[in-house]
Amino acid sequence: MKEKGKCMQTPEKKSQELGKFIVFEGIGGSGKGTQIILAKDLLIKNGFKTVYTREPGGIEPAEEIRKLIFMLKNEKLINAEGQMALFFGARKLWVEGVVKPNVDNGINVLTDRCHTSTGAYQGYAEGGNQKQILAISDIVLGNYKPDAVILLDISKETFINRRGNDINGDPFDKESPEYFDRLIAGYREMAKTGWGGLNWYVVNGESGVEEVSESVTKVLEEIFEKKLKRL
Numbered sequence: 001m002k003e004k005g006k007c008m009q010t011p012e013k014k015s016q017e018l019g020k021f022i023v024f025e026g027i028g029g030s031g032k033g034t035q036i037i038l039a040k041d042l043l044i045k046n047g048f049k050t051v052y053t054r055e056p057g058g059i060e061p062a063e064e065i066r067k068l069i070f071m072l073k074n075e076k077l078i079n080a081e082g083q084m085a086l087f088f089g090a091r092k093l094w095v096e097g098v099v100k101p102n103v104d105n106g107i108n109v110l111t112d113r114c115h116t117s118t119g120a121y122q123g124y125a126e127g128g129n130q131k132q133i134l135a136i137s138d139i140v141l142g143n144y145k146p147d148a149v150i151l152l153d154i155s156k157e158t159f160i161n162r163r164g165n166d167i168n169g170d171p172f173d174k175e176s177p178e179y180f181d182r183l184i185a186g187y188r189e190m191a192k193t194g195w196g197g198l199n200w201y202v203v204n205g206e207s208g209v210e211e212v213s214e215s216v217t218k219v220l221e222e223i224f225e226k227k228l229k230r231l
Contacts, residue, residue, distance in 0.1 A: 019049070019107040020223065021099060021144065023114040026152035027183055028173040029162035030205045031212055032112045035152060038213045038231070039220060040110050046228050051102055054112040056090040059097040065090035073171040080128035084136070087118050092140045099144050115141060116149055119195055121172060124186025125179050134196060148223050149198050150216060151191050152205035156180045199223075 024032045024039075036052050043050040056066040069086050072078035078086075091114075102109050115137040122128040137145075154162075156177060163173060175183075191200040201219045205212055221228050 016104075017106050019103040019105070019109060020147045021103055021109045021111075022220075022223065023111050023116055023146045023149045024152065025113065025116050025120070025149055025187065026205060027154065027159055027180065027187070028170055029159045030152035030154045031209070032152055034209055035150075035212060035216050036110050036112050038209075039216055042217060042228060042231055043108060043110075043220065043224075045231060046226070048108055048224070049106060050108040050110060051098075052110040052112070053094070053098050055094055055114050055117070056087055058094045058111070062090035062094045062097075065093075070171050080122040080126035083126075084118060084122050084128055084133065087122070088115075088136050088140050091115060095141060095144055103144060114146060114149075116146075116190065116196065116198070119190060120183055120186045124189070125175070125183040137196065145196070146198055148219075149191075149200045150219055151187055151200060151202045152212065153184075153188065153191075153202050154205040156184060158206055 022039075024036045026032055040050050040052045055062075056069065057063045065086055069078070069083060069090075072086075073083070099109055099111075115133070118128075118137075119130065119133050123130045123133050159180060188202075189195075191202050194200055201222075203212060203215045203219060207215075217228055217230065
């Protein structure tokens, strides 16, 4: 499999195999949080050094920007372009503080969201400029773009059922049904077209945790080109 998103190695690091950078994507309630932990534990059991993180966040300054974005979104004080600016500011700190040092030292990075979420939410769902999103992504991520994106695909109805009455957390989960129609369609289009020049893998997130985990494991086996011992 052709590897993407790898930085140029210095002469001192030629013998150091770089870690892989894998993004878990999907709307709220798709199971990313659960599946990313299971995937991390699985890879570690199979001898792969692995960490997991989230985005925006994953490092203290970026976590503070996350809080700011959510506050402004809750108060309806920020549009798609403003969100993009803050997300990419947090993302730059995160790439420098989390992604680069781990990947360079042969440690796999699993992340709950990346710039792919900006493409889906601020791009498809909120009408932001996709060309700008991709252009800024090139600057912020540079040679550290994801090796793979695993999209946990669920329907709007499943999201609503899983969310229930708990709409006091993530402000993006409070959006209208029409917003989620655009968002889900956007994610599916991104996966279909290989948005961002990335390797996308779609996993049906409608099933139970164990079934979804088995599907994710099969994707990881393809990415790492190795049969993995199950948990």
